[in-house]
Amino acid sequence: MAPRNKVTLKKIAELLKVTPATVSKALHDSSDISDAMRKKVKKTADKLGYRPNILARTLIQHRSFLLGVIIPDLRISFFSESSRGIYERARKRNYETILMVHDEKHEIEKENLEFLSDLHVDGILLNPAPGKFNYDVYDKLVEEGIQIVCYDRKLDDYNFPSVTIDDRKASYILTCEMLRLRRRKILFLGPNKGISVARERYLGYLDALSAYKVALNPDYVIPSDLSQTHSYEKMKSALDRGIEPDAVVCVGALVAYGAGNAILDSGLSIPDDIILGEFGDNDINSRLGVPFLTINQNPYKIGQAAVDLLVQNIEAKEKVVSEHIIIETKLLRREYGIRRHRSV
Amino acid sequence: MAPRNKVTLKKIAELLKVTPATVSKALHDSSDISDAMRKKVKKTADKLGYRPNILARTLIQHRSFLLGVIIPDLRISFFSESSRGIYERARKRNYETILMVHDEKHEIEKENLEFLSDLHVDGILLNPAPGKFNYDVYDKLVEEGIQIVCYDRKLDDYNFPSVTIDDRKASYILTCEMLRLRRRKILFLGPNKGISVARERYLGYLDALSAYKVALNPDYVIPSDLSQTHSYEKMKSALDRGIEPDAVVCVGALVAYGAGNAILDSGLSIPDDIILGEFGDNDINSRLGVPFLTINQNPYKIGQAAVDLLVQNIEAKEKVVSEHIIIETKLLRREYGIRRHRSV
DNA sequence: ATGGTTTTCGATAACGTTTAAGCTAATTTA
DNA sequence: TAAATTAGCTTAAACGTTATCGAAAACCAT
Numbered sequence: 001m002a003p004r005n006k007v008t009l010k011k012i013a014e015l016l017k018v019t020p021a022t023v024s025k026a027l028h029d030s031s032d033i034s035d036a037m038r039k040k041v042k043k044t045a046d047k048l049g050y051r052p053n054i055l056a057r058t059l060i061q062h063r064s065f066l067l068g069v070i071i072p073d074l075r076i077s078f079f080s081e082s083s084r085g086i087y088e089r090a091r092k093r094n095y096e097t098i099l100m101v102h103d104e105k106h107e108i109e110k111e112n113l114e115f116l117s118d119l120h121v122d123g124i125l126l127n128p129a130p131g132k133f134n135y136d137v138y139d140k141l142v143e144e145g146i147q148i149v150c151y152d153r154k155l156d157d158y159n160f161p162s163v164t165i166d167d168r169k170a171s172y173i174l175t176c177e178m179l180r181l182r183r184r185k186i187l188f189l190g191p192n193k194g195i196s197v198a199r200e201r202y203l204g205y206l207d208a209l210s211a212y213k214v215a216l217n218p219d220y221v222i223p224s225d226l227s228q229t230h231s232y233e234k235m236k237s238a239l240d241r242g243i244e245p246d247a248v249v250c251v252g253a254l255v256a257y258g259a260g261n262a263i264l265d266s267g268l269s270i271p272d273d274i275i276l277g278e279f280g281d282n283d284i285n286s287r288l289g290v291p292f293l294t295i296n297q298n299p300y301k302i303g304q305a306a307v308d309l310l311v312q313n314i315e316a317k318e319k320v321v322s323e324h325i326i327i328e329t330k331l332l333r334r335e336y337g338i339r340r341h342r343s344v
Numbered sequence: 345m346a347p348r349n350k351v352t353l354k355k356i357a358e359l360l361k362v363t364p365a366t367v368s369k370a371l372h373d374s375s376d377i378s379d380a381m382r383k384k385v386k387k388t389a390d391k392l393g394y395r396p397n398i399l400a401r402t403l404i405q406h407r408s409f410l411l412g413v414i415i416p417d418l419r420i421s422f423f424s425e426s427s428r429g430i431y432e433r434a435r436k437r438n439y440e441t442i443l444m445v446h447d448e449k450h451e452i453e454k455e456n457l458e459f460l461s462d463l464h465v466d467g468i469l470l471n472p473a474p475g476k477f478n479y480d481v482y483d484k485l486v487e488e489g490i491q492i493v494c495y496d497r498k499l500d501d502y503n504f505p506s507v508t509i510d511d512r513k514a515s516y517i518l519t520c521e522m523l524r525l526r527r528r529k530i531l532f533l534g535p536n537k538g539i540s541v542a543r544e545r546y547l548g549y550l551d552a553l554s555a556y557k558v559a560l561n562p563d564y565v566i567p568s569d570l571s572q573t574h575s576y577e578k579m580k581s582a583l584d585r586g587i588e589p590d591a592v593v594c595v596g597a598l599v600a601y602g603a604g605n606a607i608l609d610s611g612l613s614i615p616d617d618i619i620l621g622e623f624g625d626n627d628i629n630s631r632l633g634v635p636f637l638t639i640n641q642n643p644y645k646i647g648q649a650a651v652d653l654l655v656q657n658i659e660a661k662e663k664v665v666s667e668h669i670i671i672e673t674k675l676l677r678r679e680y681g682i683r684r685h686r687s688v
Numbered sequence: 689a690t691g692g693t694t695t696t697c698g699a700t701a702a703c704g705t706t707t708a709a710g711c712t713a714a715t716t717t718a
Numbered sequence: 719t720a721a722a723t724t725a726g727c728t729t730a731a732a733c734g735t736t737a738t739c740g741a742a743a744a745c746c747a748t
Binding site for chain 2: 705
């Protein structure tokens with residue numbers, strides 16, 4: 001491959017008949033360099049549009065000013081929103097971000113992590129895929145000194161700093177609202193173990209039931225993974241075998257999409273027949289006619305806080321801050337009703 | 345910053361009491377190396393979990409096996425779908441992808457491009473932000489030999505290879521379907537110049553009108569940018585000032601969200617009162633109750649084709665293939681109706 | 689003038705690879 | 719059997735930076 005036609009320190013140095021070292025120091029405002037030289041160097045660097053080669057710099061400095069962000073799925077609006085908060089905050093703090101998607105699959109998450117390590121990112125904002133797997137990757141990252149902060153989801157076996165909502169409480173509030181609206185046959189759909197978020201949300205669901213003195217019906221706890229298709233099937237088959245809920249607590253956004261479609265495909269309406277509840281973003285009306293009760297997770301703020309925490313850890317000299325930040329949530333109700341349409 | 349605790353060629357070389365060159369060649373199956381040595385090297389590299397330092401390699405080879413992907417917005421499902429096609433195809437061809445979002449803003453697109461150039465990506469899959477701006481960045485990329493392929497959107501002033509749908513035809517088909525359904529007061533909402541996609545779609549809209557011998561009502565052409573909020577305002581104010589359409593052709597997905605919310609907020613129903621039409625993805629039912637006519641753009645396939653074209657150009661020895669690939673579309677109709685809900 | 693400090697720059701090595709060229713010993717060729 | 723080739727490794731330079739050390743020049747105080 002042909003070498004890239006780029007302006008380098010060397011070329012600037014040759015041009016000014018000084019050494020690369022001098023140019024480097026001048027650009028970094030080192031006290032080693034005279035004002036005259038500093039100005040001259042900066043002027044020509046500007047004129048030629050010089051941009052430092054971050055590969056070379058990272059190689060020697062072990063510092064890339066790169067942050068990796070690993071998320072499960074682009075279609076989950078919580079993650080598109082929080083990604084924005086992350087990007088903007090990171091830029092303000094002079095870091096670039098690299099977004100990777102694991103699609104709820106461990107192999108891909110592992111690939112993502114390895115790639116980010118290969119790129120020598122300074123830190124990673126992580127949403128792990130659910131379930132158990134070989135933890136060697138995490139150990140390796142820790143060993144390499146790559147800082148990790150979890151947001152939204154946490155890892156059980158690692159005490160990485162995190163920024164999350166109080167999932168148990170949020171789920172409690174969500175379920176209570178359903179109960180307040182006189183619903184009693186409330187389904188819980190999604191994983192209820194493995195991933196921390198799901199476990200906590202399940203506990204909140206139980207809390208609410210017992211607060212309203214409603215007995216738990218084991219048939220109403222329907223395990224599924226976090227995918228839309230699987231959730232659809234689970235919900236559909238529940239309805240098909242005669243289970244008639246009047247509300248559904250969905251662990252994830254895609255779970256809610258799947259459940260919603262299953263409900264509509266069964267000829268039922270939302271929210272008249274069944275109230276759907278989920279955990280989403282703050283842009284409640286951005287999606288047309290998704291008539292859920294929604295826990296606003298404040299994704300933008302979560303993203304920002306996560307960056308702050310991560311950068312704080314990266315730039316800490318010695319001691320590493322391990323903190324668990326909780327972001328406040330709010331219950332929102334959408335305004336639209338939805339049902340199968342007859343004909344156009 | 346402390347150096348990363350990583351396995352390097354050097355360490356492997358020391359361990360085996362050979363030189364780094366030998367190790368490098370052994371790992372690359374060079375004919376310079378004996379079978380015995382090759383095996384020995386590979387075994388210990390495996391055992392130690394060696395991963396080559398791509399920074400160092402890229403520095404010398406001018407070849408990163410990295411592809412940049414620039415998209416406008418994560419919330420547009422076309423892009424989340426196509427990103428998946430891109431990621432998977434790229435991996436199959438031994439490239440990693442880096443996703444960047446410009447949020448329809450030129451400054452950010454420019455930052456994205458510069459960052460990707462800094463990272464020494466081999467090529468970029470580009471969806472430019474709409475409107476005019478300083479083209480220096482593009483020129484610089486071309487000069488640096490970074491291959492560029494556009495998909496979905498094209499750049500007017502550069503003949504970069506591209507993968508798109510036939511926007512004019514698709515828009516024609518979409519509008520015709522509205523006309524076939526006896527709608528005559530059809531709005532066109534969104535930009536109708538600047539960005540190529542918008543221009544083409546506007547032409548298709550005109551084509552359909554004249555095919556059905558419907559006169560163009562200039563009041564029905566409502567310019568807006570591609571953002572949801574702006575589209576909402578434009579649609580709302582149109583309805584408020586007494587314009588009563590029975591269908592709306594939306595240039596983009598976020599435009600459609602904005603328009604849809606405006607319609608519902610005005611107490612009108614979709615699609616009974618107003619049919620919404622947009623250009624979307626193939627997962628028509630993934631979004632709950634978005635009751636549009638949708639042109640299925642086959643995003644997954646577009647993504648794959650774009651990667652193929654880009655990689656082909658990157659790996660071409662001399663001549664660079666400049667091709668414009670057209671992907672077939674299909675008109676889909678969603679099944680749900682939607683209106684404002686009265687009470688829970 | 690002397691000695692000491694400060695300012696300003698250069699020389700050199702290093703980061704982890706790849707690669708062209710060089711060297712030695714073994715093997716082949718005439 | 720001497721010359722030529724080949725196999726198998728090492729040397730050294732390079733990619734574009736940064737960091738450390740050293741040296742010359744300038745400044746300052748006595």
